[in-house]
Amino acid sequence: xxxxxxxxxxxxxxxxxxxxxxxxxxxxxxxxxxxxxxxxxxxxxxxxxxxxxxxxxxxxxxxxxxxxxxxxxxxxxxxxxxxxxxxxxxxxxxxxxxxxxxxxxxxxxxxxxxxxxxxxxxxxxxxxxxxxxxxxxxxxxxxxxxxxxxxxxxxxxxxxxxxxxxxxxxxxxxxxxxxxxxxxxxxxxxx
Numbered sequence: 001x002x003x004x005x006x007x008x009x010x011x012x013x014x015x016x017x018x019x020x021x022x023x024x025x026x027x028x029x030x031x032x033x034x035x036x037x038x039x040x041x042x043x044x045x046x047x048x049x050x051x052x053x054x055x056x057x058x059x060x061x062x063x064x065x066x067x068x069x070x071x072x073x074x075x076x077x078x079x080x081x082x083x084x085x086x087x088x089x090x091x092x093x094x095x096x097x098x099x100x101x102x103x104x105x106x107x108x109x110x111x112x113x114x115x116x117x118x119x120x121x122x123x124x125x126x127x128x129x130x131x132x133x134x135x136x137x138x139x140x141x142x143x144x145x146x147x148x149x150x151x152x153x154x155x156x157x158x159x160x161x162x163x164x165x166x167x168x169x170x171x172x173x174x175x176x177x178x179x180x181x182x183x184x185x186x187x188x189x190x191x
Contacts, residue, residue, distance in 0.1 A: 002115065003122040004056070006132050007048055007145040008159050015156035016129050019149075022064060027153050035149060041182040044145055049078045053121030056112075059088035061127030070100040085123070087112060087131050109138045116140065129157035137163050143188050144170070150181030 009019040009031050021029035057065065069076055083102040096103045106112055125132060135141050174186035
């Protein structure tokens with residue numbers, strides 16, 4: 001069974017929207033403004049690229065990443081080469097970019113569950129706030145890699161669902177605090 005890992009830059013109040021500077025959000029770029037850069041805090045990002053064997057995205061994140069990441073050959077060589085899965089009911093094969101490795105469209109959470117049952121290494125989920133909430137509600141996420149930033153943003157897309165569901169226990173497998181206030185929190189989902 002494959003491990004599904006969610007990775008996210010998240011504010012202390014749970015917002016994941018526009019951490020890198022995407023347009024249309026008032027606090028866009030919040031990870032890079034007012035917080036001193038500490039390369040040690042981002043070590044996990046390189047490790048994720050080395051450990052993952054596939055990437056999963058929702059449609060909106062796919063449409064944001066696909067015009068940019070294929071050209072970032074030095075920054076994302078493994079991500080660019082690995083298979084990608086896009087979870088979408090509306091995306092068509094004609095909408096997929098070329099030159100970004102194998103890309104498969106999954107039409108449902110049942111398709112995601114079936115993919116997890118196949119042989120292979122970890123699948124990492126980038127961005128994709130709505131997809132992450134749906135995956136969590138369906139109990140499909142196995143691990144969280146979170147970089148929690150010392151900011152409160154108020155409005156914005158949340159990583160975690162507000163669905164009334166049974167409690168989900170998490171086990172800390174790695175944590176570290178950095179001088180700039182960022183905290184690395186890695187949790188396994190306890191089943």
